[in-house]
Amino acid sequence: MPEGPELHLGSLYVNKMCAGVVFTGPVRKSEVSKSPDVPFTCEAYRITASSRGKEVKLRLTPMKSDDSKQRSKAGQADQAMDVVFRFGMSGYFRFTSEDELPKHSHLRFYSKETPCRVLSFVDTRRFGSWQANGTWQPDRGPCIMFEYESFRKNVVTHLSDRAFDRPICEVLLNQKYFNGIGNYLRAEILFRLNIPPFVPARSVLEGLESEDLCENEKPLKTEIKDEKASDRVKTVKEETGDLLRLCHTVPLEVVNQGGKGYDPKKEDYSEFKAWLQCYYVDGMKSLRDHNGRTMWFNGDPGPMAPKDLKSPKAKKRAKKTEDHDYTDKKKGAKGGSKSTPKKKVVKQETKTAKKEIEKSEEMVSPQKKKRPAARGRKTSSAEPAAVVLVAGPEKRSGRVTRQSSK
Known part of the structure; x- marks a missing residue:
């Protein structure tokens, strides 16, 4: 974006x-x-x-x-x-x-x-x-790049606002205070300062002044060797400075990259990709914030991280394997597929029942078949099974049917 x-x-x-x-x-x-x-x-x-x-x-x-x-x-x-x-x-x-x-x-x-x-x-x-006939939207704050003093003062003087109860990574996307910050900038800024993305925003910003007394000083950088899963060792430059200053200086680094010849037709992002230290960089973690936006970071996400801790990559894989289209057409297709094996089982049970009836008829003598069972007399264990099986919708032989009806 x-x-x-x-x-x-x-x-x-x-x-x-x-x-x-x-x-x-x-x-x-x-x-x-x-x-x-x-x-x-x-x-x-x-x-x-x-x-x-x-x-x-x-x-x-x-x-x-x-x-x-x-x-x-x-x-x-x-x-x-x-x-x-x-x-x-x-x-x-x-x-x-x-x-x-x-x-x-x-x-x-x-x-x-x-x-x-x-x-x-x-x-x-x-x-x-x-x-x-438009104007700048009134609910957007001062520009992070070219209205730095106003931007800084607007944030520091409104820290009591309920918006700063949220995690710092989500507050950085609030254009009322951080007009110009987006998804990749918030990841790069927090990564350079080694700030977990899901810590309370107010705790990060409370000690900052409305005036940047060190505005003309360059941020101090310390080199850290970060060993990834690969054999390569990446050198990460961790900067020391306050968050509001980096919200101003980091975007200007991107502007300086494209200032010599911005042409959207070329679409050459090689220099920009080389500049990125965290956003979509191998070895970094990703997690969806409470607004569904992907946050890239390194290390501990912080105490206000979403409880499910599902990465966007895992969700994408789930979508490929699961079908969540619950239209009537899909329901019918799914219902048909589930009923098919049940019918097969019923048919198989019916065939088994027929075989058992035929065996029982061979074992019973013709005289016993003609003689009706006396009232109140207990039948053998084999007889009720034949009567119960005959009661189904399938047609049986004439002799068995008469016996079951009596």
Whole structure:
């Protein structure tokens, strides 16, 4: 999922690719998208971008001209419009020729040139969204990267909030206080400080000040040799510093990696994977938190860990072997499969009963067969068995049937 660094890199990409480019016409939305239309049409406008935490804002600015009155009459925009994007699980921007439009481009801005180029918001899974005439969401806190002082003060002054009763790994995803932190960032930050993910958040943050007096100092690092199951020995750099500072510095490390040439078309994540120390790294543990999000960590998870302690990998294996589709069709299929062996057993028991009846008929003399049993006389152990077996739905011989009826 794109987090604060990726959204900021996306804004840098837009500013780089759209610098000096003039756009024209209406903003077009794909037919399959359920997001709202962007009611903006202009003969000539420019696009600039900015980011804040997990949001990106595109500003559409009409170019000044002398025919502003005619433009307003024709329905052309004469005021700038802000469109705020949230990337969801897979959103990003692409700038291509019109002939090379990505398959899942759901919002498009067309340039005023020949051949035409298009800035697209691409979202394969369609979890992203945009808002025309939008503003930064008021329930999101200051940006962890570019509003560090405000971000730090917002956390420290609200530690009495009930939100901080939860484990620190879950609080780090609360965008009201940690705007820009996502799944991989929380794992990397807690791992570097050797903080168990499921400890109370307030206990970790209580001693921190609203002002970072050591902001300009680099975090101290100590090298630890961590022996994994493999023969290789990995050197882990454990940092000493407070949690809020690393929420600011670790995302900036990701930004610096992609700052030299962010291009989502290349999709080269080799440098990013080499940078990761915990998230999806071999030898690390994983556990779903109380919200169902996967937490990667090392060592003891902490006292507030979920009781079941089920890793996401184990759940995936269970889904492959078990069928949890309880539709009527499935129920019928399952019921049929279970009843089949029972029918076979009944048939087998019926055949056995027939053989026992035939043997009993051979042993009984013809005179005894004709003579009716006296009332109140105790029958032998073999006779009731024959009577009980004959009482079933199967047809027996005429002599046995008469005997059982009497």
